[in-house]
Amino acid sequence: MLIVNSKSLGAPVLTMTDFQQHKRDNDEWLSPPVYTHHQGYKICLSVHANGDATAKGTHVSVYVCLMRGEFDDSLKWPFRGVISVRLLDQINGNDNKTYTLPYDDKTSNECCARVTKGEITWGRGITYFNALTKLEPKYLRNDTLLFQIHKVELK
Template sequence: MDVSLLRSIASIIAGTISSEGIFKTTKLRIVPNVHSVVSTAMITSLPMMMSPTTTGRCVDPSLSPALISVVQLSNVIIIIDIHVADECPLTTINCDFHHVGCAVKLPRQDMLEHLRENLLTHISLLATSHAKQQAEITNLKAENDTLKRKHENFGHNYQYLEAENRRLKTKFEPMQQLLKTAPPIVKSRPLGPPVLTMTNFQQHKRDGDEWFSPPVYTHHQGYKISLKVYANGCSTGKGTHVSVGVYFMRGEFDDSLKWLFRGVISWQLLDQVNGKDHSTHTVPYSDKTPNTYCNRVTKGERSKNGRGLQKFIAHSELEPKYLRNDTLLFQIHKIELKK
């Protein structure tokens, strides 16, 4: 940058200061693009040559002290910041209490009078602001206390759960050891329709025919069975009772099952009034059971012989509890497999 240009600018500023007498400090900034290197100098009355990157002093003894920021770059824009923002008495400024709500704006030279005349107003604004801050502090303290209590409660709950976990672990350890040493128990859950519905009971009774329930599996990939019901009874129960028996059927998992079947199968005739007083019968299959009742079905759909009761329930006991809307409801109640 041309040193004579800097001197000319400084002289203009100095002339302005001496002629007007209102500027105490003048700032001169040379602003480039973003790739700038800044050096700062105080200009007084001692002569010294200035280069674009050197701090120096101006030759004009009439200059007042001024802060000059010199920035070197290819494209330089010179901006002179006048004292307006900080010192000019004509500059409109905010009231010193604007942060608490005073919205007055006046020239700097009139602001002192405003402060004197509105002392009580400003005190009231300060009091209001202080009250709001106190309320906020109170709310924050309350929230903090709530969080502290929650934290304490969490700690107590965690300790309680830890103690309860230890207690239960101690309680069930003997059971776990017992299960490890106990012989294997095969539990079975019947798979099939939860309720076996026999409709048109009176028609079956008049015709004296038999009704087979939908098939049920004793367990997953287990034995396939069904109930056979004589509405008018058979043999010793004919004409007076309902006869019911369990029949094995040809199943898709028969190859992987153990034959002869050993275990217990029970069924229920469901109470349709109270839902509590079901009529239940259990059929055991032991080593004494004839093979024809518990062997694998290789011919036809189901076995020729089934196990049950010829006098399962008397006709006189059916209504109103078990026979409703000409319908009986059966259920395979329980199955236990003997290994």
């Protein structure tokens, strides 16, 4: 089980390989799931390499999705807090791209409610996460992007 807020391990790196194939196929890549904390919420990233909706063909789109987890019965719903997603600079690590997503009373219930049907919610995220023209050489190396669910603050 990968845990985001483990002080000894830091945030796990979520590795998206075969980026160009995902881009050509216009498909969605789901990261391995991680837990927000010990016995916490189960989440994953949904990445659209060729963009989603109005960003198709111009940007990478990234969403955080809640998943059905083994500790859901003991958690408070709907999910409330802040999640930060980071695209890692693979050259020198000095220019990571970080976006912070609030989950509050303005957030659609579809992306912060407990998963009762299926295994995953609609994602909450950034349609224009990063321009495709600005991925190389810093972020896209060896046909791979590296992400982290960098920080989770629960409210």
